[in-house]
Amino acid sequence: MEYTYNIIDSDASSKLQLQLYLEEYDDFLCTSVDTNASAGLNSILKFNPDVVLINLGKDGVDYFQMVAELNQYMQTLPLIIGYAKTKAYAYNAIKSGFFDYWILPHNEFDIRKTVLRLRKMHPKQDTPSTICLKSYKDYRYLDMNNILYLKSDNNSTDFFMKDGSVVSAFKTLKSFEKQLPGQFIRVHQSYIINSRYVSRINYGKSICSLNYGKVEELPFSKTYKDKVDLLKQTLSKTATKALN
Numbered sequence: 622m623e624y625t626y627n628i629i630d631s632d633a634s635s636k637l638q639l640q641l642y643l644e645e646y647d648d649f650l651c652t653s654v655d656t657n658a659s660a661g662l663n664s665i666l667k668f669n670p671d672v673v674l675i676n677l678g679k680d681g682v683d684y685f686q687m688v689a690e691l692n693q694y695m696q697t698l699p700l701i702i703g704y705a706k707t708k709a710y711a712y713n714a715i716k717s718g719f720f721d722y723w724i725l726p727h728n729e730f731d732i733r734k735t736v737l738r739l740r741k742m743h744p745k746q747d748t749p750s751t752i753c754l755k756s757y758k759d760y761r762y763l764d765m766n767n768i769l770y771l772k773s774d775n776n777s778t779d780f781f782m783k784d785g786s787v788v789s790a791f792k793t794l795k796s797f798e799k800q801l802p803g804q805f806i807r808v809h810q811s812y813i814i815n816s817r818y819v820s821r822i823n824y825g826k827s828i829c830s831l832n833y834g835k836v837e838e839l840p841f842s843k844t845y846k847d848k849v850d851l852l853k854q855t856l857s858k859t860a861t862k863a864l865n
Contacts, residue, residue, distance in 0.1 A: 623803065624745065627653040627659035627699075628669060629684070630676035635704075639674065640726045646736055648745070651772075652851055658683040662690060667847070670699050672720075672739070675707040681713070688717050698742065702735065706784060716726060753802065754780075754790040769831055770839060771813040783833050806852050807839035822853050 626649060630636040632794075636654060638848050643649050649672075658680065669862035672800060677790050684703070703714045704723035712724045721735045752759040767783045767833075773794035780788040790797075798807050807813050808829055820832035829849070831837045841849050 623648050623650045624672055624739070625652045625659065625668065625670040626672040626674060627651075627655065627664050627670045629658070629664075630674070631656040631678060631680075632676055635676055635725060635727065636812070638733075642729055642732050648740075649736070649853060650851075658687040658799045659801065662687050663810060665691065666694055666700065667828060668851075669695075672702065673699045674704070676703045676725075677703050677710045677714075681705070681710045685710075685713055685717055692776050700739065741843075752797075756791060761788065765802065765804075765815075766817070768805075768815055769818055769833060773811045781853045806848050808839070808845045808849055810844070810851075812838060812839050812841075812843060816852055816855070819852065819856060822856075823848060 639663040652668040652670050655664050672845050681760045694845040700720040702721045703719050706725045711722050735780055769781045772779045777791050778794050804816050805813050806816050807811055818833050819829055821830035827841050828838045
């Protein structure tokens with residue numbers, strides 16, 4: 622399981638240095654990089670990351686207001702790590718419930734200690750391997766690793782399996798989107814795909830190809846392009862490490 626994180630930092634060198642340090646950790650995935658509180662707030666609400674890292678800089682007041690505003694929209698806030706060139710914002714960071722506070726320039730040892738403490742205090746739980754489809758007194762259990770994709774059909778959803786079978790459930794695609802683990806990505810109003818089987822992303826044709834012995838092409842839409850971009854980033858990161 623991965624920890625997703627957003628960076629909010631208007632300083633290009635600080636931002637790049639932090640990204641390079643965090644690339645060392647395979648279980649940390651960047652979902653967004655922003656340069657101000659307004660854009661950061663939008664990205665946090667959009668991607669719901671586990672961790673948010675903020676360069677408080679000269680706009681510390683704006684960021685503390687942003688954190689306070691998050692309470693209006695989110696049931697559970699992400700873990701927030703602030704950093705600046707001085708300890709000027711440290712007291713407010715503690716009062717605002719920040720997970721940690723760093724002094725710039727970024728220090729590899731400080732980041733490592735924070736990452737290890739975060740893993741210890743907030744371990745990622747193993748996700749269930751099956752999903753239960755309930756219809757009246759009928760309970761059907763599907764191995765999620767054998768699900769290729771889901772397709773909406775009005776108020777029902779079809780599960781397309783590796784063995785070629787199709788299982789129907791009388792719930793909307795949106796209801797399953799909330800239940801399924803992170804490997805399942807909503808790429809279209811009508812489709813959720815299992816990212817483990819993605820072999821190609823064609824932006825020119827807006828198509829994701831799934832390979833499971835044979836290749837199947839499914840469309841993705843502009844509405845979900847951000848999720849497709851995140852999927853590409855995840856797959857590219859894995860592919861790069863496999864080549865090294």
